Amino acid sequence: MPKIKSHKNLFLKLPSAKTREVFQTLAKGKGFKIERIVSLGQATPEGKWLRSHKAEWVLVLCGRARLLFKGVSSALDLREGDHVLIPAKTYHRVQWTHPKKRTVWLALHLA
Numbered sequence: 252m253p254k255i256k257s258h259k260n261l262f263l264k265l266p267s268a269k270t271r272e273v274f275q276t277l278a279k280g281k282g283f284k285i286e287r288i289v290s291l292g293q294a295t296p297e298g299k300w301l302r303s304h305k306a307e308w309v310l311v312l313c314g315r316a317r318l319l320f321k322g323v324s325s326a327l328d329l330r331e332g333d334h335v336l337i338p339a340k341t342y343h344r345v346q347w348t349h350p351k352k353r354t355v356w357l358a359l360h361l362a
Contacts (some may be wrong), residue, residue, distance in 0.1 A: 261312065261355065265289055268353055282362035290316065292350035300342040306361040310334035314354025317347040 259277075266273040268291035278285045288309075295301060300321055311329045318327045318335065321342035327335060337343055348354045 261287055261357070265353060265355065267291070268293070272348075284360040286356075286358040286360070288356040288358055290314070290345070290348035290354040290356070291352075292348055293345070294347050295344035300344050302340060302342050303337075303360070304339055306339045307337045308334060308359040308361070309337065310357045312355040312357055314352050315349045316345060316354050316356070319344050319346045 261277075266275075266289050268289040272291075272293040273289045275287045275289075276284060277287055309329075311331055311333050313331050315331075316329045318329065318337075320327070326346050329335070
């Protein structure tokens with residue numbers, strides 16, 4: 252029988268994120284990494300694009316965010332419960348996160 256490590260709550264001890272976006276690795280293994288991301292008004296700097304060699308699935312647990320994908324004219328507004336799979340090597344940026352309410356993301360990085 253496998254040993255179960257102590258459980259934790261994603262919403263306990265949330266960092267303030269007032270000065271910077273906070274990335275915390277919750278679990279990782281062969282071919283995956285799970286992160287909790289906490290944002291408070293942060294966005295990708297203007298003109299900068301993010302691009303990963305791995306696919307990334309993101310879920311907004313609370314708060315709001317807006318993603319923009321290179322070559323797509325309209326942004327994707329994400330509310331609580333919304334999720335999206337960002338294919339590997341896709342240029343994207345966080346255009347906006349809520350400035351007064353923390354946005355808590357769950358991100359799964361896939362191999």
